[in-house]
Amino acid sequence: MTTAVREAPHHRNLTCVKEYRCRRPGCLARSAEYDRTRTRLVAYGRWQPFTDAEPVRRHVRMLGSYGIGWQRVSRLSGVSNGGMSRLLYGDYSRGRQPSKRVRTQTADRIYTVRADIGNVAPTALVDGTGTRRRIQALVANGWPQMRLGVELDLNHYRMIWERARSEMVTGASARQVLDLYSQLWNVDPASRGIAPRYIAQAKRIAKVNGWAPPGAWDDDYIDSPSAEPDLGDDVDRYTAIAEDARWLIGEQNYTVPQAAHRLGITSEHLYRALRERPEADAAGQAEAVAA
Structure with a gap:
């Protein structure tokens, strides 16, 4: 008499092999690698299958403040929605509080998700500080707003003016402006066929509005709301x-x-x-x- 093997609900972790006796080659290889790693770390006295969950929660909340919601973190890290929900909120249907401990491998996956604009969902709203400053800096370098609108494939040039003043922008818009800035921040507009009078006009607009050029911003700080442009002041x-x-x-x-x-x-x-x-x-x- 043989025992029926239940079909695993998913094949993303070790559960399918350990609890459902899954025999898919990829799942067996993942289980074998886990066993080898565990044996090696136990031998070295470094086996720590669980870690404190609170620092992991703080990391997820920090990502949320940057516009990367927990469901987005779940997709990027490969941690299930259920696992992320239990980490943050517990399981109220069973009266369980948020997890006190979390698997080290799960924590490591979550920590790989960085507070980077590349990880923000396209439709998520994020702080527009960096986007504003990059557009304003390009105008200060002589790039007319109409030309920037064309480069960004906007339907109306006034949309670039709106982005140059927006408090919040979508993740897609922030990435689009970041890419354009990376291409044009050190390019002379005249070399791209922009007439001198339009270059001068753009620079006047920037001067009137107090917009700093690219050289005044450090790439490490241009997105920080508290950062100030370096306009020649000698601050270490x-x-x-x-x-x-x-x-x-x-x-x-x-x-x-x-x-x-x-x-x-x-x-x-x-x-x-x-x-x-x-x-x-x-x-x-x-x-x-x-x-």
Whole structure:
């Protein structure tokens, strides 16, 4: 007499082999690799199948503040919607609180999702700071708004003016402007056939509105709402990093590692900036440099 093998509901993790006796070659290979890894780590005394769930939740919430919702994180990381929901909200139908622990492999998958505009869903709304500044910087370099509208395939040139002032933009729009900025930030408009009078007109518009050119922005900070353009003021890099980080930590509830990630630097670099530029001395440091 043989025992019937139940069909696994999915084949994304080890459950299909361990609980449903799945024999698909790909699933068996995944299970065998897991067993080999476990045996090796146990031998080295490094086997930690579970980890604290709270830092993982904070990472997901940080991604959410950047416009990457938890369902988007689920798709990008390969973690099931159910697993993500239990991590964040628990299972109220069974009276269960949010998970206290999570599998290390699951945590590692979630941590691979970075706060990057490339991970934002096309229709998700994100902070428009970086998008505004990139458009404004191109205008300051002499690119007419009408030409930028053509490059962005917008139906009406006034739409570029709206994006140059928008507080929020979609993920698709932010990526589109980022790509265009990467192509044009150091290109002379005249080399692309833009007449001198239109170049001069664009620069006048930028000057009247106080728009900074690309050279005034550091790529690491152009998306940070607290960043200021470098228009020749002699402010050292550590002071700028410390000020931006304190804004993210104090106003956006970021942890130091999350703030470092948002600023595009290592945690060690950020800790050093915070240590060498204490908050009480930040204003004095800037005044001393200016003097």
